[in-house]
Amino acid sequence: MKKAQWHRIFSPVIPPAKLKARILARVSELERAHARVRAGIFGLIAAASAVLLVPLAQYTFAQFYASGFASYLSLLISDQGLVITYWREFVLSLVESLPSIALLMLLPVAAALVWALRGALRSVRIAYA
Amino acid sequence: MVKSDEELLQEYAQGRREAFSELVERHLTGVYSFLLRFVGDAQDAQDISQETFVKAWRAAATYNAKKSSFKTWLLRVARNAAVDHLRRRRNISFSEFEGEHEHLIAETVADPGELPEELLAKAEDAQTVMRALHELPAKYREVLLLYYTNELTFEELGAMLGEPQNTIKSRHRRALIALREALGRDAPKQAK
Numbered sequence: 079m080k081k082a083q084w085h086r087i088f089s090p091v092i093p094p095a096k097l098k099a100r101i102l103a104r105v106s107e108l109e110r111a112h113a114r115v116r117a118g119i120f121g122l123i124a125a126a127s128a129v130l131l132v133p134l135a136q137y138t139f140a141q142f143y144a145s146g147f148a149s150y151l152s153l154l155i156s157d158q159g160l161v162i163t164y165w166r167e168f169v170l171s172l173v174e175s176l177p178s179i180a181l182l183m184l185l186p187v188a189a190a191l192v193w194a195l196r197g198a199l200r201s202v203r204i205a206y207a
Numbered sequence: 208m209v210k211s212d213e214e215l216l217q218e219y220a221q222g223r224r225e226a227f228s229e230l231v232e233r234h235l236t237g238v239y240s241f242l243l244r245f246v247g248d249a250q251d252a253q254d255i256s257q258e259t260f261v262k263a264w265r266a267a268a269t270y271n272a273k274k275s276s277f278k279t280w281l282l283r284v285a286r287n288a289a290v291d292h293l294r295r296r297r298n299i300s301f302s303e304f305e306g307e308h309e310h311l312i313a314e315t316v317a318d319p320g321e322l323p324e325e326l327l328a329k330a331e332d333a334q335t336v337m338r339a340l341h342e343l344p345a346k347y348r349e350v351l352l353l354y355y356t357n358e359l360t361f362e363e364l365g366a367m368l369g370e371p372q373n374t375i376k377s378r379h380r381r382a383l384i385a386l387r388e389a390l391g392r393d394a395p396k397q398a399k
Contacts, residue, residue, distance in 0.1 A: 093253075097253055105227065108265075
């Protein structure tokens, strides 16, 4: 009872009607400002990744042909009977001829490009909503 | 089903922006009530409420649900913003928040007891309570407000203010006694 008495005395006060809107407007303003900065950073990362991706992709394609991977792969179209008969050897040859170093360089850059584009798009949506 | 504060924060982090609006809706009354009575000015309370939610928004990623509830964390942000505000206005000194060995006194202070009828009637008037509250040191005010208005437990208060529970309990008792005295002192002033 004693505690209830004090609780009644200190009962919550209803805030002014416009306060919530004012707070949300300020947060939204800051969200947009942050989103503009993030969009810029993501944009730079995306541009850098795209620039790097072109020579890496060219190098990787060249390696696919140089390693014989493309020749093995063409057997899928030219001689399917051989591929079905010796499928284990075929798969092994494909794996062995993969240009792994080129792929190890290309895939992270491609992933960074996708990640940065996704981030940039999200940020732009918030910044200019 | 009502979502927890932590779920709303998670949804906000995942991009559902309305989740933050729901958090503001849920906690604004508690934060504003505390601030209004703590700083004693409606405009300042509104400004600090805004500052509190902006700070909470900025620091949302650092909030750790294992350490404290969102409500306690948010009230800590509000309390710190209010203390900074009062210090800027030189309404309180650093010494008002310095620790003391209150737990030693806890056993010796009188029981605050129930308010007599005439004091209770006066306490029903918000302005009178506000005046009486502002005669108390800030550290008494915050304990009373966080305990009664925001319904924090002594344990939560201790964790929030970084002090032992016994110190908080003792401070609470002393604050109630001081408030009773302040309400009593206010009586002749009002009669005049």
